[in-house]
Amino acid sequence: MHFLILSGANERAIVAAARDLQSQGVGFSIIARPSKDPIAGTFLAPHIVATRSIDRLDIDDLVQTLGRIRHQLPDRLIYLPASEALNRLVLQHRQRLEQECSLEIPLPDLETYATLSDKARFNTLAQDFGLELPPSELEPRTAPLPLVAKPHSEFSPHTGAKLYPVLMFDEVQRQAFFAEEEEEDYFYQRYVDGQSHYYLFFFNHQGHAYSLFQENIAQQPNGKSIVAAQTCPCPSGDFLEKITACIRSTSFFGFCMVEAITLNGKSYLIELNPRLWGPLSLAIHAGFHMHWLGKPESAAQPTPLTSPARYTWFSGMLRTRLSGGQLRWYPGKKRLFFSHLPSFLRGDIYLQKFNTLGMAARELL
Incomplete structure (x- = not known):
């Protein structure tokens, strides 16, 4: 199998996914955005095989760009679903991409995808399964x-x-x-102000769910990106049971992330994202693998770690401070972060062994 990555958004997830594919010996190629694509300045640059001509989502441009280089790529080419906007475009034109580009799309049909992606529709469905909403x-x-x-x-x-x-x-x-x-x-x-958790899932075609749990430590202001997190035990068995049944009822398959806020012992559903998420490297460290998209029968419930896997987006922290913003530290977590600072920094997506400091530096300029 060989993966196709369309870059230009959600770069942290793309970098993490590419590292995982490399570690598993799985090939991948990248079609870059024509401008402002930071992937071009990282270790992933040699994997860029083409650049889109139009700096917006356009199916004709995508098909033509892929068509020019399709003969250079292996027969089994699998789309990596990193961005919801791209996922919707790909699903809207699924038949064309499958027939003209021989592109395998490991996502359900567009109607199923929209049921999870559209927040109001998913909230209505979630209520049918007894999930608590703000x-x-x-x-x-x-x-x-x-x-x-x-x-x-x-x-x-x-x-x-x-x-x-x-x-x-x-x-x-x-x-x-x-x-x-x-x-x-x-x-x-x-606005529900409590502890934030991510429920991380991979659903195979038979509806079996593999799960991990992430405790969020710090976040950019106004509900933006998580900049520090660690794995944790399941925050709520009742919430897990209900959200799993809810997602399974749609016949969704692939990766997705659910955010819940815990307040006074109650878990509130905040949102679901049916795509790869920013702190993906944490899940990979804990046992999730991208090649499951091409070989779902190989998925396995990750073995519990003896100590938490930790994640930091240090350049995201710095950018927040340099722009005059204030990080949001979840209750009691700032002390935890600084008491385990070395292990959090080892989990930084851009400070690992690959030479990607340039990407972090450009984000600050």
Whole structure:
């Protein structure tokens, strides 16, 4: 098997996935974004076999670019699902990519994928399985703060722009949000402030789930990227049982990540991402492997580690501070981080043995 990586987004996951494929002796090739693609400055540069002509998602450009170099690649070429926007494009044009480019796509059909990817649709499904959601707010302009705006779908039906969750902690942020965004593009929930966990999954074609659990230590402001984390025991057996049954009911297969917030002994579903996630290197360290996408029968429940696997995105921390932002440390975790600093830094995605410091440095400039 040989994997095709479309770069230009979610670089941390791409770097981690590529390292894992290398360690497993599995080949891969990269089609790069035509501008601002940091992958070109890393150890992955020799694997770039082509560059897209258009700096936006365009199926004709992708098919033409892949068509020019397809004869150079092995017969079994497997798409690596690193980005939701790319995943949706690939699934929307699945038949064309399979027939014209002989590209294998290890994802379910577009309707199934959208059920998990669209936050409002997945929340409705999750409630059917008894999963707890943060309380809804039907009057977001006057609701108590803090407040979270979550997009109904990945792209706005009004503007076509990609949408992201927005946190509003004060009235200034709320007024700015409603001045800039379409209110109908979002639904609104109370902000739940507790310990954050990721439930990490690989589902095979038979619906069997392999799982890992991640305790989040620190995060960029406004709910952005996790910058420090470690593996942990299952935070809630009840939540795990319900979320597994919920995802399995859709016949989804592949990798996905679920975030939950634990507060006063209760686990609240925050979101699900049916793609590779930023701190992927932590899961790989703990026993997940990318080649399962091409050979799902080889998947195996990772063996529990004798000590936690740890992860840091140090350049993400530095960039936050240099831009004047404040990291969010989860309750009681800042002391843990600094008391185990050497082991956290050994888990940094860009400070490992490969010469990728240039990538971290460019992020700071």
